[in-house]
Amino acid sequence: MTPILEIKKLYKSFGGLLALNNISFNINRGEIIGLVGPNGAGKTTLFNCVAGIERPTEGQILFANRGRTISISGKKPEAVTALGIARTFQNIRLFDNLTVVDNVKIGRHCRTRSLFFGAVIRNKFQQAEEKEIAESANQFLEFAGLKGRGEEIASSMPYGDQRRLEIARALATEPCLLMLDEPAAGMNPQESRDLMDLIRRIRNKGITVLLIEHDMKVVMGVCERVVVINHGEWLAEGEPQDVQNNPKVIEAYLGTGAAGAA
Amino acid sequence: MGNLKLQNLTRGAKIRIGLLILTLILPFFPFVTDYMLHIAILIFLYMILALGLNIVPGFNGLLDLGYVGFYGIGAYTSGLLTYHFGLSYWVIIPLAFINGAFWGILLGAPTLRLTGDYFAIVTFGFSELVVLFLTNEIWLTRGPLGLPGIDVVSIDLTLFGGPKWEFVGELPYYYLAIVMVLVTVFVMYRIQDSRLGRAWFAIRDDEVAAVSCGINLLGYKVIAFAISAAFGAVGGSFFARWVTFLSPDMFKFWESFLILCMIVLGGMGNIWGVMIGALVLVSLSEVLRELLPLLGLPVGVRFLAFGLIMVLMMRYRPAGMMPIPAVAAKMRAGRVKRKKVKATVSMKQ
Numbered sequence: 001m002t003p004i005l006e007i008k009k010l011y012k013s014f015g016g017l018l019a020l021n022n023i024s025f026n027i028n029r030g031e032i033i034g035l036v037g038p039n040g041a042g043k044t045t046l047f048n049c050v051a052g053i054e055r056p057t058e059g060q061i062l063f064a065n066r067g068r069t070i071s072i073s074g075k076k077p078e079a080v081t082a083l084g085i086a087r088t089f090q091n092i093r094l095f096d097n098l099t100v101v102d103n104v105k106i107g108r109h110c111r112t113r114s115l116f117f118g119a120v121i122r123n124k125f126q127q128a129e130e131k132e133i134a135e136s137a138n139q140f141l142e143f144a145g146l147k148g149r150g151e152e153i154a155s156s157m158p159y160g161d162q163r164r165l166e167i168a169r170a171l172a173t174e175p176c177l178l179m180l181d182e183p184a185a186g187m188n189p190q191e192s193r194d195l196m197d198l199i200r201r202i203r204n205k206g207i208t209v210l211l212i213e214h215d216m217k218v219v220m221g222v223c224e225r226v227v228v229i230n231h232g233e234w235l236a237e238g239e240p241q242d243v244q245n246n247p248k249v250i251e252a253y254l255g256t257g258a259a260g261a262a
Numbered sequence: 263m264g265n266l267k268l269q270n271l272t273r274g275a276k277i278r279i280g281l282l283i284l285t286l287i288l289p290f291f292p293f294v295t296d297y298m299l300h301i302a303i304l305i306f307l308y309m310i311l312a313l314g315l316n317i318v319p320g321f322n323g324l325l326d327l328g329y330v331g332f333y334g335i336g337a338y339t340s341g342l343l344t345y346h347f348g349l350s351y352w353v354i355i356p357l358a359f360i361n362g363a364f365w366g367i368l369l370g371a372p373t374l375r376l377t378g379d380y381f382a383i384v385t386f387g388f389s390e391l392v393v394l395f396l397t398n399e400i401w402l403t404r405g406p407l408g409l410p411g412i413d414v415v416s417i418d419l420t421l422f423g424g425p426k427w428e429f430v431g432e433l434p435y436y437y438l439a440i441v442m443v444l445v446t447v448f449v450m451y452r453i454q455d456s457r458l459g460r461a462w463f464a465i466r467d468d469e470v471a472a473v474s475c476g477i478n479l480l481g482y483k484v485i486a487f488a489i490s491a492a493f494g495a496v497g498g499s500f501f502a503r504w505v506t507f508l509s510p511d512m513f514k515f516w517e518s519f520l521i522l523c524m525i526v527l528g529g530m531g532n533i534w535g536v537m538i539g540a541l542v543l544v545s546l547s548e549v550l551r552e553l554l555p556l557l558g559l560p561v562g563v564r565f566l567a568f569g570l571i572m573v574l575m576m577r578y579r580p581a582g583m584m585p586i587p588a589v590a591a592k593m594r595a596g597r598v599k600r601k602k603v604k605a606t607v608s609m610k611q
């Protein structure tokens with residue numbers, strides 16, 4: 001089976017700094033794969049390159065969807081989302097002044113079409129679409145464990161719930177590949193456990209999950225495979241246990257002085 | 263239809279209906295003069311303009327300093343089409359709307375890639391260009407001489423064998439303006455509660471998150487700018503057929519600033535707030551116009567007063583008199599927190 005995402009010899013430089021240095025790995029369809037590495041390793045930069053927020057300096061990103069393989073490196077972020085890749089952000093980025101349900105409704109944007117005349121006239125098409133948007137938004141909220149919270153203002157929710165909301169919004173774009181950037185950051189142990197359960201349920205819907213996470217309990221708990229990068233370079237790849245015991249990985253974490261290396 | 267009973271309405275709806283009825287019967291109160299009606303029409307006109315402008319800074323979070331350019335384009339579209347071709351106002355409204363949107367797209371498409379302040383500067387330059395064009399292209403606009411003798415609005419049913427009714431005095435314009443405000447408010451509410459409106463709010467709150475939801479920033483900003491411009495132009499088309507005289511200096515930068523002040527004062531992004539902003543600033547402007555000469559001050563001093571109001575607002579109520587719900591909620595939460603802090607502090611003492 002072809003991998004859902006192939007990253008081939010990816011480079012990204014910021015001025016003199018090589019944030020990604022010849023990174024290559026594959027993501028298989030339907031797996032939960034972890035992306036770990038010490039602070040500043042280039043994990044978020046990799047997300048940004050895949051999502052189209054940053055343009056890779058060199059290299060290819062191939063995305064396989066609906067039987068076709070397309071190169072997405074350098075594509076616009078809205079196009080990448082439309083193709084079926086969604087993501088969350090390390091520093092939560094919600095629409096702060098909107099309600100929870102409106103946040104998720106905005107996630108439906110790329111799967112719906114009505115514009116000005118639809119909005120003003122409210123023709124049959126627009127009404128059907130609005131109904132679909134509202135219903136599915138509530139389903140995604142329920143799925144993420146935020147049932148009945150739709151009318152709250154997004155920014156007034158507790159941290160953990162905001163992370164869930166971001167996931168619900170990303171799911172609303174109907175992705176095949178979901179990229180989560182440190183979703184457990186700032187969560188208490190109970191919330192992390194709920195999150196792991198949520199990630200598994202997402203995968204059971206047939207969505208491939210790429211997960212950046214510093215919390216090793218979460219990585220060990222849900223990931224089937226882990227890719228380690230350090231200083232922008234590919235370091236190791238394999239099953240969580242093997243990677244955790246890999247001397248190179250241990251050295252990378254301890255060598256940079258990062259505490260809590262598992 | 264059965265639920266349209268009075269007791270079923272929410273308090274807000276009752277207030278709205280009450281206000282509307284009051285506005286509709288206002289001209290029949292004995293103390294209401296033609297001058298007061300004139301001011302009321304001016305308020306309505308500025309409500310339309312402020313609601314139109316609000317789309318750009320209020321819904322999209324972009325600073326637009328050139329709105330008056332579209333107002334001017336609409337006014338001259340209306341004036342010239344009436345002057346040269348005698349077109350009916352009812353035909354002119356959609357034409358002005360389309361022409362406004364056209365210029366909005368023409369200006370917006372290449373410039374809305376610019377961020378924040380740069381975009382604001384471009385819009386400012388545009389409105390100055392419009393004034394220069396209106397002043398210098400004498401063959402078209404008669405330049406500084408102005409465009410006099412524009413026909414009043416009329417309802418012409420002669421085609422169907424009916425009468426022709428011309429708008430004389432302020433009263434018919436008063437009702438026409440009310441209808442136009444109602445239509446504008448209706449459109450704004452519908453947009454606010456739609457996919458288009460949500461896309462704009464998303465852009466306002468976080469552009470990166472918005473693109474990640476599949477929103478094409480440039481596309482939606484251009485749509486916003488075009489619709490905003492279209493409403494500005496419709497306001498202008500009304501203005502031309504109401505005052506029946508146009509000159510380029512009616513569309514100076516000052517107007518853009520005034521309309522922006524209405525939005526900021528009322529509550530950026532809040533439809534009701536914006537209308538109240540228009541009401542307050544137009545009324546205040548008229549009061550000061552009467553009052554200042556009595557105090558021996560030149561009329562221009564009222565600009566100073568506006569400046570002072572803006573400074574005070576920014577200091578004490580930066581979100582305006584009627585902020586959007588989320589901001590209002592945050593402010594409430596902030597107040598509660600402050601109170602709690604104060605309470606704990608005083609308990610410790």
Ligand SMILES: Nc1ncnc2c1ncn2[C@@H]1O[C@H](COP(=O)(O)OP(=O)(O)OP(=O)(O)O)[C@@H](O)[C@H]1O
Nearest residue numbers: 014017019037038039040041042043044045046090
């Ligand atoms: N826009 C940018 N401009 C310049 N340098 C950047 C930019 N974005 C990231 N970097 C640099 O690239 C490197 C990789 O950053 P990145 O955010 O990808 O790390 P990370 O692995 O996500 O780290 P963390 O675990 O702390 O989130 C860092 O040295 C960072 O300073």
Ligand SMILES: [Mg+2]
Nearest residue numbers: 043044045090
């Ligand atoms: Mg990061």
